[in-house]
Amino acid sequence: MSKQKIMFSPVTRLSGLLSVEVIVEQGRVVEANASGTMFRGYEWIMRNRHVTDAVYLTQRVCGICSLAHGAMASYLLDELYANELSENAQFLRNVMYGADFLQNHIRHFYLFSLPDFVRMPDYPPYHGQNLTDARLGPIDNQRLVDNYFEAIKAAQRSHEILALFGGKAPHQHSFVHGGVAVAPTADKINRALALLDSIHEFVKTCLIPDTELIARVYDDYFKIGLTFGRLLSFGLFKFGPHNEQLLWRGGVLNDGRLTAPRLDLIKEDVTSSWYAVQAVPGADDWGVEPAPQKPGAYTWIKSVRYAGQHYETGPLARMIINGFYNGGTSTMDRIYARSLETMLITELMREWLLKLQPGPAPLKQNPEPVKSEVVVTTDAMRGALLHSARIVDEQVERYNIITPTVWNFSPKDQHGRGPVESALVGTSIPKLDMLSTILGRIVRSYDPCISCATHVMDAEGNKQDKIVF
Amino acid sequence: MQQQEFIELCRELALVDDHALTRVILPVIKEHLTRSNQNKLPVIWVETNDSGDNNIAFMNTTFPYLGQVFSEMIDLLYSNTFMAAQGVDALMVLEQTAVLYKGRFTLVVEGAVPVKDNGIYNIIARTENRNITALDAVSRLGKLAQYVVANGTCASFGGPTAARPNLSGSVGVRDVLDREVINVSGCPTNPDWFVGTLAHLLLYGRPELDNLGRPTLFYGFTVHRHCQRRSYFDRDDFAEKLGDIECMFSQGCVGPRTSADCPYRQWINYVNWPVRANTPCIGCTNEDFPDGSTPFFTPLPEKSGQAATPGGAQTSPGVQITVGEGRNE
Incomplete structure (x- = not known):
């Protein structure tokens, strides 16, 4: 087979718009360019607004992980305003955070990923599936299709827990700075427990066995879509009066060595991204503006590195760093770790709901900010998430967001390829008609969210190297 | 034959x-x-510049659940979110069904449409030799569709995608098509509003629309009019902070100028809505959302660019029916 350039577009069944161009030579992917093809620009939208708007406005960054952005903005405001969080507030916040994780992970596995492995019914939106490597027998296949439709209900119930406390979903209202605006009353706790029980049952009897079945039947995917094994997590589920405790620790895992993440080692780059960097006269830092015609660029996603290297982030990183999973960094490891995490979260949420004390809304907001610059980190569904802000008189001067998909879908820079492109390069394509099926499996194992990832950063590589501003 | x-x-x-x-x-x-499945509504759904929240909200529909919507109600012929097909197969499905169902399909657009630099800020799909921008796709499909439904505030009016400074020049679908667009606004849309609009198209044809092109069935009255806390408002009993049980007007609520049925319909299996969650309505169905609603926690008369008082004057053009419902109503 000679050298062929092939466009895999649109990559459907994910949040946002993604195209992947690959070069295939002698049955192997030798180059891959993953392009986020939508420009959003929330960091610009956040400027010159009251900083407390961030809780609701940054949720609009993302539809499938909206609570994560609202939570990050709340943590950011907690620190800016020196709020003190009650224990009840933290339990309630984490119940809500967990509920959005369940929603995300269940939908990702069944609605987005499953049609990569299972023959779907022959009516829209499943027509024209063209699954060139279907391996399940008819009985197993039908069971998983049935579970796809059950998953719709389990994910809906996850959002029902979130809405019960949060008012609505996506873009909940009550998880704000200082705590939660809704009173955890006995009836709500009880209803949430009942909803959670049914979700837990679904995860235990469907999601876990279905994941195990797919992992067994498609076990070659434990060797396909491998990354370099560098993993990053900012930790998950904040507790303590100042959000200072993490239930699941964060970490930087490189060559078997685990260290604590250092924010000063994070650096963004726009070499292959549709942005132009311009020196702003008289300013300490650099201005960045969209440049859709920039030669050599191929994506709206910027690249991000930790200590000069690309890192993979997501449920797999969290599970390995916390010692819950002991596997590799392949397509199937990513899928497996996400399902495992779903199970763990249903158990944690039950614990938190039982620890909640019925009482008034656990909310206390201090009126005045005590700081003017804050950087906060934690994990969202897809991995490491960072929000940072600089304010003047409570007005946002700078706001920056580095989403998990930016880590995973980093385009090439002088330090090489990012995780997804690395995972794609080297992949064997036995027959060209299998290309979409194989690439689709690898790409979706990262649970890409392009709506999240395509933002303008405010500045890059300024003189102080304070990249997060 | x-x-x-x-x-x-x-x-x-x-x-x-x-x-x-x-x-x-x-x-x-x-x-x-x-071709002739008259019992289902053929739908082509194009995702443009958005957060994807409206497709997530759609997944939260109950009775019918999403699976029932697909099997009984609509033929979702193209959807970046849901379709099993991918890559060039998906693009072929789009091209073929648009022709095959010409004049009969409903075009759903989720997201705003960037128009700056010929729309290059949003590309819905690429081939080896060309980019299909959201602007191309919406313009072309809009000409072939029987109905056009803008799902969400971005698709309806620009929404958060077009919030200042709007670097991509994003606009609502109505600004790129020279035809009627049914606007189902909301950030996100309540699944009942969206599924209900599709059901209306399927069962009874075009629904009655308000002056912003929204089905009056869902947007006929303001949040304020039907708010459970209206009695607090009428007695000037305002919340001192978020989390209180009194009227949220003091906390920035824009219910008086927001058309939607949230207070009685509620969200996610009808369990809650923002004011019941002791927080303000932020007016996410409005033509000027979010810029007309920020700062979110500042009372309406003091918001940037707002001149309205409770029950007072018009705040911005195009929201005639949303204001003017004061305490005497």
Whole structure:
């Protein structure tokens, strides 16, 4: 087979718009360019607004992980305003955070990923599936299709827990700075427990066995879509009066060595991204503006590195760093770790709901900010998430967001390829008609969210190297 | 295929023992089945510049659940979010169904449409030699569709995607199409508003629309009018902070100028809505959302660019029905 350039577009069944161009030579992917093809620009939208708007406005960054952005903005405001969080507030916040994780992970596995492995019914939106490597027998296949439709209900119930406390979903209202605006009353706790029980049952009897079945039947995917094994997590589920405790620790895992993440080692780059960097006269830092015609660029996603290297982030990183999973960094490891995490979260949420004390809304907001610059980190569904802000008189001067998909879908820079492109390069394509099926499996194992990832950063590589501003 | 042609084919091939009849008839039947399913609404859904929250909200529909919507209500012919097909197969499905269902499909657009630099800020799909921008896709499909439904505030009016400074020049679908657009606004849309609008199209045709092109069925009254806390407002009993049980007007609520039925419909299996969650309505169905609603926690008369008082004057053009409902109503 000679050298062929092939466009895999649109990559459907994910949040946002993604195209992947690959070069295939002698049955192997030798180059891959993953392009986020939508420009959003929330960091610009956040400027010159009251900083407390961030809780609701940054949720609009993302539809499938909206609570994560609202939570990050709340943590950011907690620190800016020196709020003190009650224990009840933290339990309630984490119940809500967990509920959005369940929603995300269940939908990702069944609605987005499953049609990569299972023959779907022959009516829209499943027509024209063209699954060139279907391996399940008819009985197993039908069971998983049935579970796809059950998953719709389990994910809906996850959002029902979130809405019960949060008012609505996506873009909940009550998880704000200082705590939660809704009173955890006995009836709500009880209803949430009942909803959670049914979700837990679904995860235990469907999601876990279905994941195990797919992992067994498609076990070659434990060797396909491998990354370099560098993993990053900012930790998950904040507790303590100042959000200072993490239930699941964060970490930087490189060559078997685990260290604590250092924010000063994070650096963004726009070499292959549709942005132009311009020196702003008289300013300490650099201005960045969209440049859709920039030669050599191929994506709206910027690249991000930790200590000069690309890192993979997501449920797999969290599970390995916390010692819950002991596997590799392949397509199937990513899928497996996400399902495992779903199970763990249903158990944690039950614990938190039982620890909640019925009482008034656990909310206390201090009126005045005590700081003017804050950087906060934690994990969202897809991995490491960072929000940072600089304010003047409570007005946002700078706001920056580095989403998990930016880590995973980093385009090439002088330090090489990012995780997804690395995972794609080297992949064997036995027959060209299998290309979409194989690439689709690898790409979706990262649970890409392009709506999240395509933002303008405010500045890059300024003189102080304070990249997060 | 006409009836006579069908009968002749059957006669001609009936005695041939090599399944020739089956081979000729099957594709025709398949085409017939896909073309004439009058019981389902054919839908082509294009995602443009958005957060994807409206497709997530759509997944939260109950009775019908999403699976029932697909099996009983709509033929979702193209959707970046849900379709099993991918890559060039998906693009072929889009091109073929748009022609096959010309004049009969409903175009759903989720997201705003960037128009700056010929729309290069949003590319819905690429081929080896060209980019299909959201602007191309919406313009072309909008001409072929029977109905156009803008799902969400971004698609309806620009929404958060077009919030200042709007670097991509994003606009609502109505600004790129020279035809009627049914605006189902909301950030996100309540699944009942969206599924209900599709149901109306399927069962009764075009719904009655308000002056912003929204079905009056869902947007006919303000949040304020039906708010459970209206009695607090009428007694000037305002919340001192978020989390209180009194009227949220003091906390920035824009319910008085927001058309939506949230107070009685509520969200996610009808369990809650923002004011019941002791927080303000932020007016996410409005033409000027979010810029007209920020700062979110500042009372309406003091918001940037707002001149309204409770029950007072008009705040911005195009929201005639949303204001003017004061305490005397």
